[in-house]
Amino acid sequence: MANEVIFKNLDLDRLWDIEQYRSRGGYEVLTKILKEKTPPGEIIDGMKTSGLRGRGGAGFPTGLKWSFINREAPTDKYLVCNSDEGEPGTFKDRDILRYNPHALVEGMLIASYVINAHRAYNYIRGEFWEPYQRFQNAIDQARAAGFVGNNILGSGFDCELNVHLGGGAYVCGEETALLESIEGKKGQPRYKPPFPAHVGLYGCPTVINNTETLASVPTILRDGAEKFRDLGVENSGGSKLFSISGHVKNPGVFELPMGTPFSELFELAGGMRDGSKIKAVIPGGSSSPVIPGEVMMDLTMDYDTIAKAGSMLGSGAVIVMDDTTCMVKVLDRMGYFYYEESCGQCTPCREGTGWLYRIVHRIENGQGRPEDIDLLMDVQNRIRGKTICALGDAAAMPVAGMLRYYQDEFQYHIDHKRCMVGADA
Amino acid sequence: MNALEIKNRDELFTPEIRAEIDHEIAKYPEGESQSASMAALRIIQDVNGGSLTQERMDEVAAYLDLPPIAIYEVATFYSMYEHKPVGRNKLCVCTNISCMINNSDQIVEHLNNKLGIKFGEVTEDGRYSLKEVECLGACGGAPMMQVGQKYYENLTPEKLDSILDELE
Numbered sequence: 008m009a010n011e012v013i014f015k016n017l018d019l020d021r022l023w024d025i026e027q028y029r030s031r032g033g034y035e036v037l038t039k040i041l042k043e044k045t046p047p048g049e050i051i052d053g054m055k056t057s058g059l060r061g062r063g064g065a066g067f068p069t070g071l072k073w074s075f076i077n078r079e080a081p082t083d084k085y086l087v088c089n090s091d092e093g094e095p096g097t098f099k100d101r102d103i104l105r106y107n108p109h110a111l112v113e114g115m116l117i118a119s120y121v122i123n124a125h126r127a128y129n130y131i132r133g134e135f136w137e138p139y140q141r142f143q144n145a146i147d148q149a150r151a152a153g154f155v156g157n158n159i160l161g162s163g164f165d166c167e168l169n170v171h172l173g174g175g176a177y178v179c180g181e182e183t184a185l186l187e188s189i190e191g192k193k194g195q196p197r198y199k200p201p202f203p204a205h206v207g208l209y210g211c212p213t214v215i216n217n218t219e220t221l222a223s224v225p226t227i228l229r230d231g232a233e234k235f236r237d238l239g240v241e242n243s244g245g246s247k248l249f250s251i252s253g254h255v256k257n258p259g260v261f262e263l264p265m266g267t268p269f270s271e272l273f274e275l276a277g278g279m280r281d282g283s284k285i286k287a288v289i290p291g292g293s294s295s296p297v298i299p300g301e302v303m304m305d306l307t308m309d310y311d312t313i314a315k316a317g318s319m320l321g322s323g324a325v326i327v328m329d330d331t332t333c334m335v336k337v338l339d340r341m342g343y344f345y346y347e348e349s350c351g352q353c354t355p356c357r358e359g360t361g362w363l364y365r366i367v368h369r370i371e372n373g374q375g376r377p378e379d380i381d382l383l384m385d386v387q388n389r390i391r392g393k394t395i396c397a398l399g400d401a402a403a404m405p406v407a408g409m410l411r412y413y414q415d416e417f418q419y420h421i422d423h424k425r426c427m428v429g430a431d432a
Numbered sequence: 433m434n435a436l437e438i439k440n441r442d443e444l445f446t447p448e449i450r451a452e453i454d455h456e457i458a459k460y461p462e463g464e465s466q467s468a469s470m471a472a473l474r475i476i477q478d479v480n481g482g483s484l485t486q487e488r489m490d491e492v493a494a495y496l497d498l499p500p501i502a503i504y505e506v507a508t509f510y511s512m513y514e515h516k517p518v519g520r521n522k523l524c525v526c527t528n529i530s531c532m533i534n535n536s537d538q539i540v541e542h543l544n545n546k547l548g549i550k551f552g553e554v555t556e557d558g559r560y561s562l563k564e565v566e567c568l569g570a571c572g573g574a575p576m577m578q579v580g581q582k583y584y585e586n587l588t589p590e591k592l593d594s595i596l597d598e599l600e
Contacts, residue, residue: 136581174510191466193509252571
């Protein structure tokens with residue numbers, strides 16, 4: 008049951024061309040909605056039934072998010088797609104932009120219709136130049152076919168679709184930082200409330216959805232919300248794109264039903280490379296706490312199961328590490344990432360990420376002090392829940408996760424000034 | 433040059449560059465041309481040899497009718513804007529987790545040795561510069577790097593050699 012939604016038509020040559028997309032029913036749902044003037048509430052109900060939850064990492068129910076917009080509000084409304092894919096380990100949205108951009112264009116137009124937005128933006132990270140060109144080409148083709156612009160298909164509905172390219176900042180994946188960035192400012196997250204549904208882009212009601220979320224919409228509405236929901240499991244409807252990387256033989260992006268055993272995903276990725284042994288798995292991007300390989304082998308890939316195991320499904324980015332991997336070195340690199348990417352707005356994150364990085368870095372380099380493990384736990388505690396956005400939590404959670412399962416490695420580094428793992432000795 | 437002294441927008445940049453920036457401004461609602469600041473900086477950086485100077489930033493500010501500080505903030509917040517000269521080929525090497533556990537250290541070391549430069553440096557002939565970057569969202573092809581608009585994935589020292597030869 009792989010490749011049922013976004014990757015459904017990947018067998019087609021040049022799926023990124025509009026004729027190919029249309030040959031398998033592409034733009035039919037949008038056309039039907041606009042011709043029949045489907046009540047937006049009906050579409051929202053469909054999205055709620057589908058069980059689709061935000062695929063960027065937070066997992067917020069999509070139908071519910073759309074329902075927060077007052078479509079009759081006397082101001083502009085905006086639809087924003089978040090293609091600022093930057094969570095380490097995640098590389099699925101890049102594939103959507105490259106291989107199925109029209110599903111995203113159609114999904115964005117449907118969402119815009121639902122919330123009564125006449126302008127929609129796709130925020131694509133600036134490094135994704137080639138995927139951006141592919142997506143821009145899809146917009147141009149859709150415009151030529153009458154799906155973008157004024158009075159779409161004679162329906163009276165207007166919608167402009169544009170791309171805003173980022174400039175290299177992880178924090179812009181946070182939705183309000185992303186809005187600041189579209190407004191041409193530094194990407195510093197906004198204090199909430201007010202939430203974007205009330206005060207978003209240019210102060211107007213705004214919905215921000217992830218690329219994968221919006222690209223799922225046409226198939227959900229065409230094939231039926233129940234069919235999508237039933238692909239998955241309770242509380243985790245549908246299928247999901249999993250990016251799997253690290254020490255596996257065939258890393259890549261796989262679309263699988265929610266609730267698929269991790270062991271199946273692992274098999275699809277060819278298992279371990281060179282007969283090495285699995286040590287640990289980061290199940291949902293670098294912000295999600297690490298889980299030992301043998302624990303992971305018994306888990307299924309859905310929100311509840313991974314949460315129960317003390318981690319997060321996040322963006323579905325799975326990083327597999329073999330037994331030559333030094334966890335201190337991994338956390339050292341992760342610590343540097345969050346320190347580098349903190350926007351500097353909140354003191355606990357700005358200062359705390361520096362503390363975390365410096366402490367782990369000295370442990371990794373044989374300068375660890377006896378009190379460092381307690382200090383790490385203390386510092387991560389002082390960040391969690393004390394910042395405007397989730398970047399602070401994202402920096403703190405992996406620290407606690409590493410110490411939960413691999414404290415002995417950190418202790419060994421401190422005691423012996425060297426690594427207990429062969430490869431790093 | 434002081435941005436405030438610039439009176440006529442038509443004196444700034446070439447007509448082609450102005451058209452390119454105007455195309456970006458047109459993507460946003462009227463009165464929201466600040467939204468085009470990131471694109472304008474990117475365009476100007478590209479024609480300025482890959483980096484920005486205060487003069488260029490002031491021109492962008494004047495063109496968008498913004499206080500220069502609004503442009504400085506953006507230009508210094510985002511990592512893709514450069515404030516020191518870079519090589520004709522800016523090699524952006526990812527060293528984040530998936531790349532790191534796939535031996536990005538070896539890639540960096542090979543580049544260090546072969547080019548004789550470290551991160552943040554430019555070769556004497558100006559052909560290459562080296563930059564460490566955070567996850568570029570291509571972990572399935574780790575280790576990887578970006579040069580210009582292109583991603584190079586599944587790097588090995590041998591593959592690097594042939595890529596470097598191709599880059600003028």
